[in-house]
Amino acid sequence: MSEAEPPRDWAAFQYEIYLNGMTGAVPRLPTDLTLLEEVTEQRLGTGPVGYVAGSAGNGRTAHANRAALDRLRIVPRVLRDISKRDLSVEVLGARLPAPFALAPVGVLSIMHPGAEPAAARAAAAQGVPFILSSASSTPMEKVAEAMGDSERWFQLYWPKDRDVTLSFLSRAKKCGFSALFVTLDTPLLAWRPRDLDQAYLPFLHGVGTANYFTDPAFQAGLAKPVHEDLNAAVLHWVQMFSDPSKTWPDLAFLRENWDGPIVLKGIQHPDDARRAADFGVDGIVVSNHGGRQVNGAIGSADALPGVVEAVGDRLTVLFDSGIRTGDDIFKALALGARAVLLGRPYAYGLGLDGQAGVEHVIRCLLAEFDLTLALSGHSTPGELTPDALAPI
Numbered sequence: 001m002s003e004a005e006p007p008r009d010w011a012a013f014q015y016e017i018y019l020n021g022m023t024g025a026v027p028r029l030p031t032d033l034t035l036l037e038e039v040t041e042q043r044l045g046t047g048p049v050g051y052v053a054g055s056a057g058n059g060r061t062a063h064a065n066r067a068a069l070d071r072l073r074i075v076p077r078v079l080r081d082i083s084k085r086d087l088s089v090e091v092l093g094a095r096l097p098a099p100f101a102l103a104p105v106g107v108l109s110i111m112h113p114g115a116e117p118a119a120a121r122a123a124a125a126q127g128v129p130f131i132l133s134s135a136s137s138t139p140m141e142k143v144a145e146a147m148g149d150s151e152r153w154f155q156l157y158w159p160k161d162r163d164v165t166l167s168f169l170s171r172a173k174k175c176g177f178s179a180l181f182v183t184l185d186t187p188l189l190a191w192r193p194r195d196l197d198q199a200y201l202p203f204l205h206g207v208g209t210a211n212y213f214t215d216p217a218f219q220a221g222l223a224k225p226v227h228e229d230l231n232a233a234v235l236h237w238v239q240m241f242s243d244p245s246k247t248w249p250d251l252a253f254l255r256e257n258w259d260g261p262i263v264l265k266g267i268q269h270p271d272d273a274r275r276a277a278d279f280g281v282d283g284i285v286v287s288n289h290g291g292r293q294v295n296g297a298i299g300s301a302d303a304l305p306g307v308v309e310a311v312g313d314r315l316t317v318l319f320d321s322g323i324r325t326g327d328d329i330f331k332a333l334a335l336g337a338r339a340v341l342l343g344r345p346y347a348y349g350l351g352l353d354g355q356a357g358v359e360h361v362i363r364c365l366l367a368e369f370d371l372t373l374a375l376s377g378h379s380t381p382g383e384l385t386p387d388a389l390a391p392i
């Protein structure tokens, strides 16, 4: 979106739905997005749904993410002119039409055959950025092709193999991914009972490994081509997918080899946020991976104020983990996040109705956010401060 473009009227989706209702049409999916998980559970297979909906351990962190947001309360203000609103924000040098992006979610083909290209097309159609996972089921070149020149960012699972890392960075650059999101909370896969009980892990069947299997540097480490020995390729992937021995000084390698913005994803502690700022990264995502990694961890929205206080004036603070409704976005922004990322709900939208389902999720969420903003007396995200919330 260029500066000259008028602000987008997100709340117009509300009128559109009622207007369509005059001909008897109702939305294909619920407009209360918290219902999507249950609908998806009913319609999709237990393996895929368990993988997406599941969390680490007995789900305490996923629960804490919701509890942290639910505990906050908005205090509405009245008699302020809220007739003209502009939800756009500047993030990593790009003007976004709303403080929102789709989070990197791996293996989307288990939800829908359209997989990442369908989700990316939905993001492009709505003008919001799409963050492509390293563990996508579609090679990054195909996803980029589906997006035209829409804003896209690449999420790096930082491989053990230096040449594969360099190859990913150069492919991503060539494909027009403008920022690099380095995920730091997944050096190992957590204890995930829903997947363990079903012995379900798509990667072991070569699903979610497309970026690796199509990569010349990855292929160079194989004795036979992937299609001739899938098991060997999968085993190679398992041992090079991540490097749990990495530490802060290793980040210099990424800085040297990526000339765009770098964002560290998975920060919860103010001291880690300070280290990120000292190192000079452009942003961080306050995230606990949607509660999928450390069971018993702090709710992400409970971690946010301390991180904002530590580094809010030094880099861009983004937020995810638990966002489900428009007021959740309001709360995260009031606590100091510049924008939020959305994970599971768009994966459910994709599973239920492909690209249209993802667009439905984006439009519902941002219409609800716009109305929440307006009805509590604000016209832009920049006006939100902790004052908009009841003291906690």
Ligand SMILES: Cc1cc2nc3c(=O)[nH]c(=O)nc-3n(C[C@H](O)[C@H](O)[C@H](O)COP(=O)(O)O)c2cc1C
Binding pocket: 051, 052, 053, 103, 104, 105, 106, 133, 134, 135, 155, 183, 265, 287, 288, 289, 290, 291, 292, 320, 321, 322, 323, 341, 342, 343, 344, 345, 347
């Ligand atoms: C099925 C699934 C796969 C995910 N895959 C990735 C991934 O490949 N890379 C990554 O950085 N985060 C991944 N995440 C985490 C999301 O980017 C995001 O942090 C999280 O989903 C936010 O929480 P929410 O689902 O409550 O919105 C994944 C999350 C889910 C649910």
Ligand SMILES: O=C(O)C(=O)c1ccccc1
Binding pocket: 106, 135, 186, 189, 203, 208, 289, 292
């Ligand atoms: O499932 C996840 O949360 C995830 O981020 C992931 C993606 C690919 C491989 C391993 C973990």
